[in-house]
Amino acid sequence: MTRLGRDGGWSANRFGGSIRLPFPGFEADFELSQGEITPYAQMLRDVDEGVIPRGADTTDWTVVDCGANVGLFSLFLGAAGRVIVIEPNPDTCQRLQRNMDLNDVNATLVQAAVSSSDTTVRMNFAGPSVLAEIGEKGVEVPARRLDSVFSALGVDQIDLLKLDVERHEIPALEGASETLSRRRVKCIVAEHNREAGTLAALDQHLLPYGFRRRATGQVNARFDLG
Numbered sequence: 673m674t675r676l677g678r679d680g681g682w683s684a685n686r687f688g689g690s691i692r693l694p695f696p697g698f699e700a701d702f703e704l705s706q707g708e709i710t711p712y713a714q715m716l717r718d719v720d721e722g723v724i725p726r727g728a729d730t731t732d733w734t735v736v737d738c739g740a741n742v743g744l745f746s747l748f749l750g751a752a753g754r755v756i757v758i759e760p761n762p763d764t765c766q767r768l769q770r771n772m773d774l775n776d777v778n779a780t781l782v783q784a785a786v787s788s789s790d791t792t793v794r795m796n797f798a799g800p801s802v803l804a805e806i807g808e809k810g811v812e813v814p815a816r817r818l819d820s821v822f823s824a825l826g827v828d829q830i831d832l833l834k835l836d837v838e839r840h841e842i843p844a845l846e847g848a849s850e851t852l853s854r855r856r857v858k859c860i861v862a863e864h865n866r867e868a869g870t871l872a873a874l875d876q877h878l879l880p881y882g883f884r885r886r887a888t889g890q891v892n893a894r895f896d897l898g
Contacts, residue, residue, distance in 0.1 A: 740759040790820050829858075835863060
């Protein structure tokens, strides 16, 4: 056990190459060398910026976490009635499943990328796991349309859909066109990049489905239905 000091409030247990850290309301295993703990600080900023809804009773919610990494977002959001975590990296999926089990989360893990079609894609897992992205080189992994995932799992209502898929947000939303058309998603939290124009692309893509941007943070934006 490694204690990080009373000011930090953390005591860390090491399990092989992983480290387990306690947070308010949950604990989780990480590979620190993969940058897997860094999204936590961003989530705190997202709360301040109104991007992540907090304080709501989520016990009856269905949450879909795309690009879940080790599950920090779902754990941070709080107890939900049903959680679907989608992550393509097979190594990261092991820690993701462990974190869901560790915190007794009612989660279904889908090991796949999300895209506009049911196919296979190549992903580069050579760098930090939080930055893995679809490209021309790398490991071949399955890609799923969100419509296909929801149909297979019998999901008919999503209270919150989170997208952190490294500039692949629009293809991911294209793969959810049927679900969005039927107004089955209430809230979307999606990563954006102002310089790449992805925020404007998200606005343009989601407006016909009845979504309005409610909050814009430095990294993520929130879109609410209606």
